[in-house]
Structure formats: C-alpha cells, structure tokens
Amino acid sequence: MEEQPIIRFENVTKRYDNDPPVLSNVSFTIEKGKFYTLLGPSGCGKTTILRMIAGFAEPTEGSIYMNGKLINRVPANERQVNTVFQDYALFPHLNVYENIAFGLRIKKMNKRDIDTKVKQALSFVNLEGYEQRSISEMSGGQRQRVAIARAIVNEPEVLLLDEPLSALDLKLRTEMQYVLREMQQRLGITFIFVTHDQEEALAMSDEIFVMNRGKIEQSGTPNDIYDEPINRFVADFIGESNIVPAKMVSDYLVEFNGRQFECVDAGLRPNEEVEIVIRPEDLQITGVDEGKLRVKVDTQLFRGVHYEISCYDESGHEWLVHSTRRADPGSEIGLYFDPEAIHVMRFGETEEEFDRRLEAYEEVQPHVR
Numbered sequence: 353m354e355e356q357p358i359i360r361f362e363n364v365t366k367r368y369d370n371d372p373p374v375l376s377n378v379s380f381t382i383e384k385g386k387f388y389t390l391l392g393p394s395g396c397g398k399t400t401i402l403r404m405i406a407g408f409a410e411p412t413e414g415s416i417y418m419n420g421k422l423i424n425r426v427p428a429n430e431r432q433v434n435t436v437f438q439d440y441a442l443f444p445h446l447n448v449y450e451n452i453a454f455g456l457r458i459k460k461m462n463k464r465d466i467d468t469k470v471k472q473a474l475s476f477v478n479l480e481g482y483e484q485r486s487i488s489e490m491s492g493g494q495r496q497r498v499a500i501a502r503a504i505v506n507e508p509e510v511l512l513l514d515e516p517l518s519a520l521d522l523k524l525r526t527e528m529q530y531v532l533r534e535m536q537q538r539l540g541i542t543f544i545f546v547t548h549d550q551e552e553a554l555a556m557s558d559e560i561f562v563m564n565r566g567k568i569e570q571s572g573t574p575n576d577i578y579d580e581p582i583n584r585f586v587a588d589f590i591g592e593s594n595i596v597p598a599k600m601v602s603d604y605l606v607e608f609n610g611r612q613f614e615c616v617d618a619g620l621r622p623n624e625e626v627e628i629v630i631r632p633e634d635l636q637i638t639g640v641d642e643g644k645l646r647v648k649v650d651t652q653l654f655r656g657v658h659y660e661i662s663c664y665d666e667s668g669h670e671w672l673v674h675s676t677r678r679a680d681p682g683s684e685i686g687l688y689f690d691p692e693a694i695h696v697m698r699f700g701e702t703e704e705e706f707d708r709r710l711e712a713y714e715e716v717q718p719h720v721r
C-alpha cells in the first residue's frame with residue numbers, strides 16, 4: 353500500500369465571524385521527513401495553517417488528515433505535533449533542563465527516562481553542560497536551541513516552526529538556517545517552517561508554498577519556484593525580477609519593447625498577451641550594439657559578489673542587472689540574454705494549468721529546468 357502523506361489539507365477554509373475568509377479553499381499534501389516552508393507576506397494566513405495543524409484552530413470548512421485520519425476535531429494534546437514559536441515561549445523561571453523536561457513531566461514519564469531524553473536533546477542541539485543555566489543567561493541563539501530541544505524531546509512526527517529566526521541578528525540567523533536544516537536531516541522529522549523571508553525559504557526548504565491573501569499561489573522546490581514563477585506575485589516575491597508585458601508572436605517568438613525576441617516554446621498561442629520575466633543575473637553586459645537591448649545606466653551599487661545595476665531602455669522601462677562587470681552611471685551599454693532566460697507567464701493561469709503547460713513543453717525542452 354502506498355504510504356499516506358503525513359498531512360493533507362482538502363479544501364480548507366477558515367473564517368472568523370463574518371469577515372472575509374483568512375484561508376480560502378486551501379489544499380496541499382505534506383510528505384514525511386521533508387522540510388516545508390510557508391512563505392508569504394504578513395497576514396496571508398501562514399500562522400493560521402500552523403494553528404490548524406497543531407490543533408489550536410479548527411477549519412470552518414474542509415478536512416485535515418494526518419496519516420490518512422481525519423483530525424479536524426482532534427485536540428492539540430492528542431496530535432504528534434510540536435511548535436517552536438517566534439518568541440520561543442520558554443519558561444523564564446525554569447532552568448534549561450527543566451524547560452526541556454517540562455513536557456515529559458506532564459506525561460508522567462519516570463525520572464531516569466526523562467534524564468536520558470533531556471540529555472539526548474541537549475546533545476542534539478549542542479548545549480551539553482548548560483543544564484543548570486537560567487534562561488535569562490542564554491543568548492538569543494542559545495534560547496532558540498533550547499526551544500528546539502524542548503520540542504524534539506517529545507519526538508513529534510511534525511515540528512512546526514513559526515518564524516523562529518526573526519528575533520535573531522542577520523549573522524546568527526544565517527548560522528541558525530544551517531543548523532536547522534542539518535537538524536531536520538539528521539532527525540528525519542517533517543518540518544513546517546513559516547517565514548516571510550524569501551532567501552531563508554530558498555536556502556532551507558525541500559518544498560515551498562508561496563502564499564498570498566489566504567491562498568497558495570504556487571508550490572514547488574526552490575528551483576521550480578525561482579525558475580518558473582507562475583505569476584507576477586510569485587516572480588516579485590521570490591528574488592528580484594524584470595517583469596515586462598509582452599505578446600506571443602509564434603511558438604518561439606515573443607514581442608516586447610516593440611521588438612521580437614527568440615524564446616523557448618512555452619505552449620502559448622500567437623497573439624496571446626503575456627508577461628515575461630528575466631532574472632537580473634541572466635542579463636549580460638555587452639558593447640552598446642552587441643546586445644539584444646540597448647540601455648542607459650542609471651545607478652550602480654556594489655553588493656560584494658556582484659554589481660547591482662539599474663538601467664533604462666528607450667521606452668523608459670527599467671532593467672535590473674546583476675553582473676560582475678561594472679557599468680558606469682550615464683553610460684550606454686547593451687544587454688544580452690539567452691532565449692532560455694525568458695520565462696513566459698500567462699495571465700490568470702491556475703497552478704494546475706501552469707504545471708500541465710510546463711510538462712508539455714519540458715518534453716520538447718528537457719534542459720529548461
């Protein structure tokens with residue numbers, strides 16, 4: 353028999369009072385042992401999904417399954433799910449050891465087993481020797497580790513992490529991204545991580561759900577979502593993009609800025625109105641007459657690994673370029689891009705239609721992904 357997904361949402365809607373729904377008809381599956389990220393702007397419904405998985409909120413409509421069993425009304429304490437909260441929610445009056453042991457004491461586990469498990473969890477998060485420390489004597493990163501140890505000591509099947517890195521400074525945040533990812537792989541527990549930081553999502557996840565206004569706009573691997581955004585919202589939200597209105601001329605030609613450019617066959621009809629995306633790193637600087645576009649450089653910022661160059665074409669459209677080559681403000685340059693760098697988006701396409709179209713043209717263009 354095929355293994356059941358660990359969590360499945362089927363047409364889940366959540367409404368408070370008579371307000372518009374905070375989640376509308378959301379469906380997805382979560383497989384065992386993977387790292388998932390819910391990514392989206394503030395208020396899009398990420399925390400609401402976590403609360404429903406944890407059992408702190410019930411769907412207004414639809415079904416939630418865990419390992420194939422309907423759990424809409426199963427109370428939180430009967431679910432094999434633990435949550436790490438943004439503010440860690442540690443007990444300030446208990447030391448590190450007692451914070452981690454708390455859940456096990458409630459379960460009335462015997463002292464010896466508690467001791468073994470707490471020590472295992474401490475070693476897992478590299479905090480051996482900190483047992484007696486009070487929480488107030490721990491740094492932000494260390495508190496984070498205590499919160500994770502306290503969650504994993506219960507051996508949950510699913511660990512929910514609600515913006516757990518947002519209180520940390522940038523350096524520690526990056527370090528904890530590695531730590532969390534590595535932990536998830538060692539533990540093999542399913543992680544569902546919430547963030548509004550797209551770089552964090554791209555760096556850590558096996559799969560990302562990009563959310564907007566109570567809906568999942570697109571789900572897929574970080575590469576899928578970065579290379580093949582389904583619409584303007586996703587393209588804008590994930591990384592920086594040049595997005596331009598365009599029109600299909602034929603299977604392999606798209607027109608924008610009053611000119612025609614070669615593209616890969618995206619399964620679209622001639623004359624169809626579309627938008628194209630070209631990522632800044634896919635634009636190469638050339639001599640003024642050697643590129644496909646002719647632009648004037650406006651600003652140039654040094655970003656360490658590359659220059660971020662903003663320029664304008666003859667029709668006043670801005671192009672963002674990431675390049676290791678310099679381009680001085682005020683100068684004219686050419687921009688070159690491969691046909692494969694043009695990603696064509698169709699207006700109003702659903703994720704299913706998009707996947708079908710992509711599958712069809714990947715048979716013709718297997719190198720695209």
Ligand SMILES: Nc1ncnc2c1ncn2[C@@H]1O[C@H](COP(=O)(O)OP(=O)(O)OP(=O)(O)O)[C@@H](O)[C@H]1O
Pocket residue numbers: 368374392393394395396397398399400401548
């Ligand atoms: N108990 C509640 N009663 C009424 N409205 C609520 C309740 N909880 C959440 N909401 C509303 O639901 C919407 C989604 O909230 P949610 O916390 O899921 O968003 P989020 O994507 O996690 O946002 P953030 O990144 O800011 O935490 C918001 O508009 C919020 O005001």
